Amino acid sequence: MMSPRQAQFRAVYRAQIAPAYHGLIHVALIYLIGGAALWYAACQIHDATLAQWLVVPAVVVLANLFEWLLHAQVMHRPRRGLMGIYNRHTLAHHQFFTQDAPYHDTTRDYRIVFFPPYALIAFLVMAAILGSILATLWSANAGWFVVCAAACMYMNYEFFHWCCHVQDDRILRRVPFVNTIRRHHIAHHNTAIMMHRNMNLTYPFADWLFGTSDLNRGLLGHLFNGYGTRFIRGDMPKPRSGDRPTPVMAGE
Numbered sequence: 001m002m003s004p005r006q007a008q009f010r011a012v013y014r015a016q017i018a019p020a021y022h023g024l025i026h027v028a029l030i031y032l033i034g035g036a037a038l039w040y041a042a043c044q045i046h047d048a049t050l051a052q053w054l055v056v057p058a059v060v061v062l063a064n065l066f067e068w069l070l071h072a073q074v075m076h077r078p079r080r081g082l083m084g085i086y087n088r089h090t091l092a093h094h095q096f097f098t099q100d101a102p103y104h105d106t107t108r109d110y111r112i113v114f115f116p117p118y119a120l121i122a123f124l125v126m127a128a129i130l131g132s133i134l135a136t137l138w139s140a141n142a143g144w145f146v147v148c149a150a151a152c153m154y155m156n157y158e159f160f161h162w163c164c165h166v167q168d169d170r171i172l173r174r175v176p177f178v179n180t181i182r183r184h185h186i187a188h189h190n191t192a193i194m195m196h197r198n199m200n201l202t203y204p205f206a207d208w209l210f211g212t213s214d215l216n217r218g219l220l221g222h223l224f225n226g227y228g229t230r231f232i233r234g235d236m237p238k239p240r241s242g243d244r245p246t247p248v249m250a251g252e
């Protein structure tokens, strides 16, 4: 159910997308750059030790904290020099997608679903700097593992966020982690909680850690919550009809 205000925002936003824009090319570019970075970095790794492999889970956790921090403190807070990110997310993405109407219609809407490819390049540059520091202090393998894991996490983020805004959930609702983040993120699109709740976009680890989730349960329960609404905190706004993804029925 879409409000007239949201419908008007969508019409105006769509009208200003360049005619030459192609959603599938946008996505292909992201996965080409991310895939090339992953492939190149992986080719540089030789005879890795277990300790060097452990860089991967460390980067997964770091990326999760970074995604939470960026979303909570930049994408939803106007910061000098970073206003473009705030405008694009709070003032555009959250107007285009609300908890009542969170789905995109055509691949041209990918313009507002996926980040521009330069965001991935900026993220890879940050990973490369961190990797170089680690390579200098410890080992080249560890440095390349940072780049590999960062590229994977970025592509993971874009895929999961797309899963949140795609309409057909017949398969997605049964996929662990994807169903969790889908409910988590669609709830985040409720304007009443979007500034301070459900800031993770991949796995709700940092939201659990910092108490910014709309759920009241432990870490494993958070990660595998799926569409469940049983543990939603009592002080969260009550869902209206169509507000939340329909829970999977028992026996379905």
Ligand SMILES: [Zn+2]
Pocket (backbone or CB within 6 Å): 093, 097, 161, 164, 165, 185
């Ligand atoms: Zn979103």
Ligand SMILES: [Zn+2]
Pocket (backbone or CB within 6 Å): 071, 075, 076, 089, 094, 188, 194
């Ligand atoms: Zn947001």
